[in-house]
Amino acid sequence: MAGYQYREGQGATADAPLFFVFHGTGGDENQFFDLAGELVPGARVIAPRGDVSEGGALRYFRRTGEGVFDMDDLARRAAAMVDFVATTKARYEGAKLIGLGYSNGANILATVQFGAPDLFDATVLMHPLIPFAPPKADFVGRRVLITAGQRDPMAPASTTQQLADYFTASGAEASLFWHAGGHELRQEELLETQRFLTPFRG
Template sequence: MSQYHFRSADGASADAPLIFLFHGTGGDENQFFDLAGQLLPGARRVAPRGDVSEHGALRYFKRTGEGVYDLADLALRTDAMAAFIREQIGAKRPSKVIGLGYSNGANILANVQFNFPDLFDASVLMHPLIPFTPAPVDLTKAEVLITAGRRDPMASAPVTEGLAQYFEANGAATKLVFHEGGHEVRQEELIAIQQFLA
């Protein structure tokens, strides 16, 4: 990754939980940084900035249309992100490694999990859209929370439910939480995330 934002929470020990934060399209490394400090006090936080520009909006990988991904680019950037994550984790793994991503950030996080299932102990996927069927992988050590809107115009409820079923079928302890809105993040979602991280 060419750019990333890193700040250590006050008093965070070396083995404190480490949380990676992935912004949505048009966001940046600051989008969830302060929120994560409230949701998981004492954790170390790393927020990488997407280095793909789509008409000036930052993303983590290219797409050719709404919901149509450049899969070759996704594969390259997934490998690069996994290398970045390993570098940040370091030689001594912290007590827990967590990922939290929204929209495009949830998509890169999910794809890292499909390809490198050993990296994250837990993940929060907010409004993900995975328009392909991932290969089976051992996710028995993972905990996954998916949050979504039932009326999300970008990621339909059936597609989101299919992703939850994929994680369950591959052994992850999976929870799916819907709100009644669209692609926006709502308060009940944040409450569910706080409970999951606790």
């Protein structure tokens, strides 16, 4: 499939959930690949590699500073990701579509959702930062889990709460899970993610 270098799991059944995972800045398609298989055994895991380099660190879109997004670039690359995900989904008619992203990966995943609210059935946004007002959208029937650190220096708690409120106000079944730390992933949020994704297991 053109557009992204990606890793795709093998051996899943035709009706298995499609599980897209999006790495953080400096990661690659391997960062969450094995974790996805543990969270939802039997899922068809697809992990696209970010195609922007920031000083050698891979990302999904450009930024001009910490927390300052290149909005034109974000719009272009989010549209390209929508096409990539939708094209993959079309190959597996009827399969549930779930997504997980961390940091920059959570930001591209959330922006994809803003542009295509009916694409994903459920998403996990880990430590997202959306420093702009998302567009009006209808997320009725969609599930969203946001995980975050109360002392995250990169993603202010107020901005995270605003994103959770946005999804709730837009009709999603949205929940927000906090841990007491910063931008790092912690075991308790992985356990919460596992619980959230239980309906897609088996």
